[in-house]
Each structure stands twice: as structure tokens, then as C-alpha cells.
Amino acid sequence: MKEILKVSEISKTFRLSSKQQKIEKTDRKTKTAVEKLSFSAYEGEIFGLLGPNGAGKTTTLRMLATLIRPDEGDAVIDGVSVMKQPEEVRKKIGFLTSELKLEDFFTPDFLFDFFSDLHKVPDEIRLKRKDELFEKFGIDKFAQVKVANLSTGMKQKVSLVVSLVHDPDIIIFDEPTNGLDVITAKVVTDFLLELKSRGKTVIVSTHIFSLIEKICDRVGIIIDGKMAVCDDLKKITEEKSLEDVFFDLYFERKGDEI
Amino acid sequence: MKNGTLIIFKKELARFFGDRRLLFTTVIMPGLLIFVMYSIMGNAMTSMLDTSDEACKIAAVNMPSAIESIFPKENYEFTEIDGSELDDAKEKLSEKEYDLCMVFPENFEKSLTDYQPGQNADSVPNVEIYYYSASISSSNAYSSARDILDGVEQQISNVFNINFAESAEDMAKYDVATEAEASGTFLAMILPMLLMMLMYSSCAALAPESIAGEKERGTIATLLITPVPRNQIILGKILALSVMALLGGLSSFLGTFLSMPALLGDVDDAVGGLSGEYYMFTDYVWLIVIILVTVMFFVTIISVLSTLAKSVKEASTLVMPLMIVVMVASFASMYASNAKEEIYWYFIPIYNSIQSMIGIFSFSIAPVNMAAAIMSNIAFTLIGLVVLTKLFGSEKVMFSK
Incomplete structure (x- = not known):
């Protein structure tokens, strides 16, 4: 199997404002969100990052998506470094997170074309891809309705489709099913499996055990910005369920703080 | 691309x-x-400055006819009153019945003809004009009446002219821009x-x-x-x-x-x-x-x-x-x-x-x-x-x- 993503000891530290210091009950001016995190993902697999809220999952994915830069370390995606050539990385990946919003004023149809242009997708491919994706997610019914007038689920579908206009080989999803109704969530998880079957590599972050168990080939458990364990899902769950593995690790590391 | x-x-x-x-x-x-x-x-602003529609109503005491004739008839309407009626007329300023009250000294015309250049300022006659500054028409009437009387005064004591001109076009020659x-x-x-x-x-x-x-x-x-x-x-x-x-x-x-x-x-x-x-x-x-x-x-x-x-x-x-x-x-x-x-x-x-x-x-x-x-x-x-x-x-x- 080809190693398509290699993360080597990336770290990210944020400065805390005085308000955040109070919330965190600390006098320290900085917070290490991710500390020397390393893992790899292989071509054609779904890799899951599992961890509680605030563990550093989103920060890690944002570093991979080149929205923020690691303070230390590097990640190489399909041979391109996020530190050295972020623009090249952006061509190779599709990134979806709830923080990325679409402009209310435009229609899904316009936005698909707009982002296709930004990704320099040739016109004929764009039209074909648009038809396919719009049909799959049922967007064709509201393709000419402004985003402002769409429901949360519809918006999520449009965001998903827009993040895939350039048919990237590596897809990074932050909490892919968060805030979705059960039907839409099922459409999305099925789609992730379909992407995998087409040879794409998918990286997802989540705190939902069942999602990992359902779709992931390999999993990395992050606690407090550090990788607690990273292995094949099958190996990890040989003796215990994923949930038990997670809580054992969690109490091992944070038991005294609870 | x-x-x-x-x-x-x-x-x-x-x-x-x-x-x-x-x-x-x-x-x-x-x-x-x-x-x-x-x-x-x-x-x-234009309509505020433009008072030509209605004539100013002026109550006057001892108004000499020669002076009255200088005021254009269509713009000024004079009512001759007695000195004893002055206080009453002043009241009427605030009621806007009158725009101005003018009081000329007795024998005003005679003192003008007797005027000597260099005469002491205390001994020249004083024209009193009462007005009501809270009313725009009264204020406007006050300044226009003053202008007319100033013109009269200048004519009497005319010593020299500045930019004398017969017409507006003639006037323009002084502005060399x-x-x-x-x-x-x-x-x-x-x-x-x-x-x-x-x-x-x-x-x-x-x-x-x-x-x-x-x-x-x-x-x-x-x-x-x-x-x-x-x-x-x-x-x-x-x-x-x-x-x-x-x-x-x-x-x-x-x-x-x-x-x-x-x-x-x-x-x-x-x-x-x-x-x-x-x-x-x-x-x-x-x-x-x-x-x-x-x-x-x-x-x-x-x-x-x-x-x-x-x-x-x-x-x-x-x-x-x-x-x-x-x-x-x-x-x-x-x-x-x-x-x-x-x-x-x-x-x-x-x-x-x-x-x-x-x-x-x-x-x-x-x-x-x-x-x-x-x-x-x-x-x-x-x-x-x-x-x-x-x-x-x-x-x-x-x-x-």
C-alpha cells in the first residue's frame, strides 16, 4: 500500500487571551493544541481521528488543509509538503468543515461553477461532474435557490459538493456527520465509502465511535493533542470494543483530572 | 485558463x-x-431670503415723505402713528402685525439739510428701528430698511465713490479675473x-x-x-x-x-x-x-x-x-x-x-x-x-x- 499522507511530529501552540485563560483556569499564556503528532494514511483507505472535544482533531486537520501552519514538524501529502508548497497541497485535497461557509447570496449552481473556476476545472468536465454530484445529493431540485433559503442539511450537502469540484484524491472531513439529520448523515457516510471504493483516501475526524467502526480502516486516538494509539481498527478492537479501548486510554492519561 | x-x-x-x-x-x-x-x-434657503411676495408692514413715527418715497411702494407699507402709540406698536411686532417700528426725530429733514461735514456724532439725528429678531420677515425687513437708510445717508454725505458704475455689466469691468x-x-x-x-x-x-x-x-x-x-x-x-x-x-x-x-x-x-x-x-x-x-x-x-x-x-x-x-x-x-x-x-x-x-x-x-x-x-x-x-x-x- 502506498503511503499517501505522512504526518511527522507536527505541533501547534495557540496564544490564550485573558478571557480564555479564565475559561481554561490556567495562568499560562499559551495552550498546546497539538503536540508532536505523527501518523500516516495509505492510498484508498479511510483513516479516522478519534478524540473528545478539544483534543486537537480540528487543529490537526486544519494544518493538513493548509489553513493554519504547524509550529513544528511537517506533513507530506502525495509528495507535497504543507509547509513548503501549501498552494500545491490545496490542489490535491478536498477539505470540509462546518467552519467553511458558502455565501448566502449565491445559488448552489453558481457556487459550483465559481469554485470549479478557482480550481481550474475545464468546462466540459465541470458540467458532467455537476450533473452527477447534484443528482446524487438531490441538489438538482434546489440548484437555483439561494443558499440563504436552504435548510442546514441542504447547505451541508452543497458545501460537501463544492469541496469536491476538482475531484481530489485526498478528502479531509472534519466531523462529517455533525449536525446532520439521520437521512443526510447516511447519505454522507455512504458517499465516503463510495469514495473509498473509487480509490480515494479519506481522513475524517469524529468523536462518534460508531462512525469509526462503520467506515474506518485505521484509526488514531488523540487525547490532549497527543496520539495515544494509532493502528488498524481490527487490531485495536481485537480484545475490547473501540469504546472500551478509548476510555481505558483516556482514564490512563487523564484519570486524576476527572 | x-x-x-x-x-x-x-x-x-x-x-x-x-x-x-x-x-x-x-x-x-x-x-x-x-x-x-x-x-x-x-x-x-431661497424662499427664506426671498421676501418680495409680501410687503413689509412698518409703523412709523414722524416719517418724512421724502424718505418714504425712497422705499419701493410694492415692498413697504407704511402706517403713520403717533409717538404715544409706539409702545402699542412694539407689542404688535411680536404678534407679527408689524414687521418694523421706525421712529424719526422731529424735524428730521431740516437737520439733514443743516448737516455740516465733521459734525459731532452726538449731535446728528438718530433714527430708531425696532424689530423682532425671532421672526425671519422682521429680521429681513430690518436689514433691508437699514440698507436703504444707509444709502440715503451716503448720498447726503457723498465725498467719493468706489467702483462707480451705471449698470451691472459696467461693474464687471473692475473684476479683472x-x-x-x-x-x-x-x-x-x-x-x-x-x-x-x-x-x-x-x-x-x-x-x-x-x-x-x-x-x-x-x-x-x-x-x-x-x-x-x-x-x-x-x-x-x-x-x-x-x-x-x-x-x-x-x-x-x-x-x-x-x-x-x-x-x-x-x-x-x-x-x-x-x-x-x-x-x-x-x-x-x-x-x-x-x-x-x-x-x-x-x-x-x-x-x-x-x-x-x-x-x-x-x-x-x-x-x-x-x-x-x-x-x-x-x-x-x-x-x-x-x-x-x-x-x-x-x-x-x-x-x-x-x-x-x-x-x-x-x-x-x-x-x-x-x-x-x-x-x-x-x-x-x-x-x-x-x-x-x-x-x-x-x-x-x-x-x-
Whole structure:
């Protein structure tokens, strides 16, 4: 199997404002969100990052998506470094997170074309891809309705489709099913499996055990910005369920703080 | 393949022209509002000054007939009263039954004919005019009656004339400025200030929404994960914003210019017709270039402030101090009839645009200074673009919550 993503000891530290210091009950001016995190993902697999809220999952994915830069370390995606050539990385990946919003004023149809242009997708491919994706997610019914007038689920579908206009080989999803109704969530998880079957590599972050168990080939458990364990899902769950593995690790590391 | 700048530029314009409400509030409304407001103001002012409709009612004591005949009959209506009725008449001023009460000394005419040049001020007769300053018609009547009586006084003691002329055309010969220069001086006083303020407010109405707004709503991050280089995104936005700001500015300018006749009716006569006919083609080219580079500079600097802001509201607050700078610089230059000659003034942004416009309107352009102003604006815009690119690359700025 080809190693398509290699993360080597990336770290990210944020400065805390005085308000955040109070919330965190600390006098320290900085917070290490991710500390020397390393893992790899292989071509054609779904890799899951599992961890509680605030563990550093989103920060890690944002570093991979080149929205923020690691303070230390590097990640190489399909041979391109996020530190050295972020623009090249952006061509190779599709990134979806709830923080990325679409402009209310435009229609899904316009936005698909707009982002296709930004990704320099040739016109004929764009039209074909648009038809396919719009049909799959049922967007064709509201393709000419402004985003402002769409429901949360519809918006999520449009965001998903827009993040895939350039048919990237590596897809990074932050909490892919968060805030979705059960039907839409099922459409999305099925789609992730379909992407995998087409040879794409998918990286997802989540705190939902069942999602990992359902779709992931390999999993990395992050606690407090550090990788607690990273292995094949099958190996990890040989003796215990994923949930038990997670809580054992969690109490091992944070038991005294609870 | 299409260039990122062009794609962003087109999207911004699609947003702008597709949104009827935005288009109305930023382009159509400012011009319309200014036109309507200034026209109403102008008409109100004219009608305030215009009292010819109704004759002034004057209660007079000891009014000599020779003096009364000097007051035009159609404008002044005299009621002869006795000295004992004066207090009663004064009461009636506040009730607006009378506009003025005039009290002439007894034997007024005789004391005029007996007048000797150099006579002691205490011994000359005193005409008392009572008026009611809370009423506009009374105040106006007071000043016009004073003017007429002053004229009478001057005729009596006429020792010399100043600019004596039979007619208005005859009078004009004393002003050696050409009509063009007179018109130019006036335009140079008022237009640079108006243009600067309209351009700035037009930019300030648009840029915060396009940059801080996208940041606030989280739509800018969606752009930032595309492979389009940051500087192309910025350039596309700046160019689109400049086009929109120019449209907004143009609308405000048209509104102002079209309402000028109503607003400045009297001034218009004074300078012998306000018009742009004296300006050459090159003057207009200079003006357009100056306006273009100024708008680009404004858009860029407001974009920098908007990028630093976390929300549209914060951005709107941040652009206010600069508005004050623009206003102060504009007002400070209002009464300079000619543009500054020293070239170093033309390197200071904002001020150089004002000075250049004064130069254009007052026919005192120095091409070297103009070129310096244009270059300086372009240079500062480029610096602004570099700063913007840096800011767009900074995660602290772009993703601060």
C-alpha cells in the first residue's frame, strides 16, 4: 500500500487571551493544541481521528488543509509538503468543515461553477461532474435557490459538493456527520465509502465511535493533542470494543483530572 | 485558463449587481438622497431670503415723505402713528402685525439739510428701528430698511465713490479675473472637498462588507483553501470594490452637481455662471486619473482595516478616524485658492489628491506635481496590497474569533 499522507511530529501552540485563560483556569499564556503528532494514511483507505472535544482533531486537520501552519514538524501529502508548497497541497485535497461557509447570496449552481473556476476545472468536465454530484445529493431540485433559503442539511450537502469540484484524491472531513439529520448523515457516510471504493483516501475526524467502526480502516486516538494509539481498527478492537479501548486510554492519561 | 483575479472580480460584481437592495443602497440612494436633500435645502434657503411676495408692514413715527418715497411702494407699507402709540406698536411686532417700528426725530429733514461735514456724532439725528429678531420677515425687513437708510445717508454725505458704475455689466469691468478663473476658484473651493468625502464614504460603505463580512460569516476560509494565490484573491476584490466605489461616488457626485443650481442660486450669479465649459480635455483626463488612484488607495486602506477587524461592525468603527482625517484635510484646503507648488506635498496620500484637484479646478496644474501625486497613490496602494497579502496569510488575523 502506498503511503499517501505522512504526518511527522507536527505541533501547534495557540496564544490564550485573558478571557480564555479564565475559561481554561490556567495562568499560562499559551495552550498546546497539538503536540508532536505523527501518523500516516495509505492510498484508498479511510483513516479516522478519534478524540473528545478539544483534543486537537480540528487543529490537526486544519494544518493538513493548509489553513493554519504547524509550529513544528511537517506533513507530506502525495509528495507535497504543507509547509513548503501549501498552494500545491490545496490542489490535491478536498477539505470540509462546518467552519467553511458558502455565501448566502449565491445559488448552489453558481457556487459550483465559481469554485470549479478557482480550481481550474475545464468546462466540459465541470458540467458532467455537476450533473452527477447534484443528482446524487438531490441538489438538482434546489440548484437555483439561494443558499440563504436552504435548510442546514441542504447547505451541508452543497458545501460537501463544492469541496469536491476538482475531484481530489485526498478528502479531509472534519466531523462529517455533525449536525446532520439521520437521512443526510447516511447519505454522507455512504458517499465516503463510495469514495473509498473509487480509490480515494479519506481522513475524517469524529468523536462518534460508531462512525469509526462503520467506515474506518485505521484509526488514531488523540487525547490532549497527543496520539495515544494509532493502528488498524481490527487490531485495536481485537480484545475490547473501540469504546472500551478509548476510555481505558483516556482514564490512563487523564484519570486524576476527572 | 481563467485567472484567479478575474474569477474573484466577476464573482464580486455578480454579488453587487445581482443584489438589488445593495445596489440601491450604495449606488442609487446616495445620489438621490443628496439631490433631494440639497434641492430642498436650496429651495428653503431661497424662499427664506426671498421676501418680495409680501410687503413689509412698518409703523412709523414722524416719517418724512421724502424718505418714504425712497422705499419701493410694492415692498413697504407704511402706517403713520403717533409717538404715544409706539409702545402699542412694539407689542404688535411680536404678534407679527408689524414687521418694523421706525421712529424719526422731529424735524428730521431740516437737520439733514443743516448737516455740516465733521459734525459731532452726538449731535446728528438718530433714527430708531425696532424689530423682532425671532421672526425671519422682521429680521429681513430690518436689514433691508437699514440698507436703504444707509444709502440715503451716503448720498447726503457723498465725498467719493468706489467702483462707480451705471449698470451691472459696467461693474464687471473692475473684476479683472476672467469668468473662467472666477468659476474655477469657486469650483476649486468646493469640489475637491465634496469629491474626497463622497469617494471615501462610498468606499467605506462597501469594503467592510466585502472583507470583514466574509470573514465574519466564515466564507473567506472557503476561498482560502482553494489553490488560488492570496494576492489574486485580494486583487480581484480590490478591483471589484474600486468599480463599485466609483459607481457610488459617481452617483453622489451627480446628485451634488445637479442640485448645485438650486443650492447655490445666488452664488451662481456672483461668479458669472458656474460651469465646466472652461476646462480642457486634458483637465478631465487628469481629474479622472486622480479620482481612480484615490479610490484605489481608499479601497486598499479600508480593506486593510476591514481585514484587521473581526466583524463588519468593528470595521465600520475602524474606518471612522480616517474619515475624520479626510474631512479635516479637505476643509483645511477649502480656502486655498491655488494648489501648493512644492512637490513634497504631493507625496502625502489624501492631501495630494486634494491638492491635485484644487490644481485642476483652479487652472494651476503643475504636471510634475500631478505625476508625483499619482505615483504616490499607486505606491501606497501597492504597499497596501503587500500588507493585505501578508494579513491574508496570517492565521491569527484571518481566523481570530
